[in-house]
Amino acid sequence: MTGTGTDVGKTYVSAMLVKKLREAGFDAGYYKPALSGAEVSPENGAPLGGDSARVCAVSGLQDAPNSLVSYLFKAPVSPHLASRLEGRPILLEKLEADFALARARFSFLTVEGSGGIVCPFCLDEAGENGSGRLLLEDVITAFGLDLLIVADSGLGTINAAALTAEYARLRGITVKGIIFNRYEPDNFMHSDNAAVVEMLTGAPVIARIPAGATDLDLDADRLVEFYA
Numbered sequence: 001m002t003g004t005g006t007d008v009g010k011t012y013v014s015a016m017l018v019k020k021l022r023e024a025g026f027d028a029g030y031y032k033p034a035l036s037g038a039e040v041s042p043e044n045g046a047p048l049g050g051d052s053a054r055v056c057a058v059s060g061l062q063d064a065p066n067s068l069v070s071y072l073f074k075a076p077v078s079p080h081l082a083s084r085l086e087g088r089p090i091l092l093e094k095l096e097a098d099f100a101l102a103r104a105r106f107s108f109l110t111v112e113g114s115g116g117i118v119c120p121f122c123l124d125e126a127g128e129n130g131s132g133r134l135l136l137e138d139v140i141t142a143f144g145l146d147l148l149i150v151a152d153s154g155l156g157t158i159n160a161a162a163l164t165a166e167y168a169r170l171r172g173i174t175v176k177g178i179i180f181n182r183y184e185p186d187n188f189m190h191s192d193n194a195a196v197v198e199m200l201t202g203a204p205v206i207a208r209i210p211a212g213a214t215d216l217d218l219d220a221d222r223l224v225e226f227y228a
């Protein structure tokens, strides 16, 4: 699950997907490689897995939220910078090991990225600090994942969604679908945006989620088809 940018609704939508699948009896779960800008525990100052906590609360997943995130950083900056500030490099080996555990734990795993499609995890020299150059796209490729893209429904989304889909394809990543968030059914621009984004990207808009929605307008049987 990636988005056209940070705060576009990746976590909100991921939670709805996991909820939908779990309610239909599918063994669905969630994993996030790296989260920066983590809230901290008022008791001990430890970073909290806010995104995974939200997904667990909405979907009914009982796992400890922090166990579903590999790296939690407090600074609200890109993961490469947050990890540098905290002196804790992001290691691809750890992400791969945690991803393997999450795959073994769940049959249908939603993996939430960070930020948008261009998101650095490490830009330091290999050996000196972690993996060397590591971007979100390298993690997606290492995990062998296809993409769903969350896009806003309003003005500017044609540009953002087309750039995101095109960038992913240039990196050899398959875009399986686009989800329009904060969708207003009666807004003629929103419905036109969806049609134009489908036409320009060749990827289907698989769901349109209004503000405040608690249920996904997509059957679970159809939704599982987007999972490998």
Ligand SMILES: Nc1ncnc2c1ncn2[C@@H]1O[C@H](COP(=O)(O)OP(=O)(O)O)[C@@H](O)[C@H]1O
Binding pocket: 003, 005, 006, 007, 008, 009, 010, 011, 012, 013, 181, 182, 209, 210, 211, 212, 213
């Ligand atoms: N459809 C929606 N209706 C209401 N609130 C939403 C919706 N989508 C996102 N939000 C809210 O917007 C904020 C950012 O969304 P979030 O899912 O955390 O973004 P991201 O994971 O892409 O950074 C959160 O407070 C979230 O609850």
Ligand SMILES: [Mg+2]
Binding pocket: 010, 011, 012, 051, 112
């Ligand atoms: Mg999020």
